[in-house]
Amino acid sequence: MKEQTFWEHINELRKRIIYIILFLVPSFIVCFIFSDYILSIISKPVGDLYFFSPIEAFSVKLKLSFLCSIFISFPFIIYQIWKFIEPALYSNEKKVLIIGFISSLILFYSGSLLSIFIITPIGVKFLMSFSTENLKALIRANEYLNFLLFMTLSFGFLFQIPIIMTILSAFKLINPKFYSKNRKIIIFLIFVASAIITPTVDTFSMLLLAIPLIIIFEIGIITSKIVYKEK
Template identity: 35%
Template sequence: MSADDKEREEESQSAVISTEPELETPMEEDEMSLVGHLEELRRRILIVLVAVGVGSGVCYFYAEQLVAMITAPAGKLYYLNPMEAFFAYLKVSVFAGFLLALPVVLYQVWAFIVPALTKKERKMLLVLLPSSVLLFFVGILFSYVLVLPAATQFFMGFATETLTPMFSLGQYLSFFVSMLLPFGFVFELPLFVIVLAKMGIITSAFLRAKRKVVLVGSFIVGAIISPTPDVFTQSMIAIPIILLYEASLWVVRYVLRR
């Protein structure tokens, strides 16, 4: 082998060696980026768990008052085994603690996804998150003040001389949660419709054309998410959906001008 050939071989080997770190560097950066995202996700989940735990702990000190407020529409209740009352108080504390920590939970979700959003999307999300929390609590309040007492009295109306309503505390709390949560989500409907209108996906003309579909669909949704199969409870869910749809149509037509 000539001296020129040896020199060319050495240069090619040095070129391969010099390019190897350049190939590995982006892979290492991507791996560190993924690890960083997972670490941030873990940290925010821990913050959410701590917030819910602290909220539940605070609410546990007021569990007796909370249970009294929740069970007021049903009157006197019973617990059928020694552990039922304790677990009922625990469920009430966790449920109330989650509602208390909900702003913290949504903020952590927002803080995690906001780096991947554009400036316009960040502004929209900054409005959507507080609005969604407000509408969720309005739905829960609507159910507690109007729907829950009416539904409870409706079912207690089946009492006769030979039938006495004796509600279990645990069963009533399950009924309570199943009545409140659907209304919290149902009241998000105007926000959902307004977002679609802002994006140009739907218009007021489209909403007017779908009135009959919504009328039928609201009762189908009421039948699906209703905790009981009776028409009364289904109607109590369907009627707010129809009214919220009409309110959304009014906002899209006269406020957004679409």
């Protein structure tokens, strides 16, 4: 562990922020250039998107480009945060945090991509099926983007369950036996939560969320037992 002065910390923080900005700006530019293509992909379930003010189309493209650039740059941002805090850590702490960061990123992207390309399109198509000759959908671009963002973040954070379980067991707050003992109840609650979260009422969409959550819950039990034994 390396000791640093206050100003050394400030200079290091400044350097990391500059690196992040230098990575984000070109990412944003690239995403803005391809914003029409990105919109064509994410809007497939609903078809055409509409805007209701002169500036809204431009602002939606800016918002989409910013969100996509953050999504793409997130691993790099985490890496810069890691490089900032690394000198203050002991070797055993570094090992734990590296595993935690990598696992968290993999799980977050898995949940997010599952939502973007599978769950949300299926859910939206189902909801759109309720339109009739006298009831037509006119989807506002900004509202659809907000809905997609909500679904993406929700699934991304839901997939952090194993990380939370492992942390709770690592700090001896919950014994892994609790998860195993209450497995049936927790799995039932996962199905209930999946039925509530998914934007449709069909069983297939619910299973698309519930099954991955059950798998990562089981992974969480395994990792919880590992860290609990080490303590």
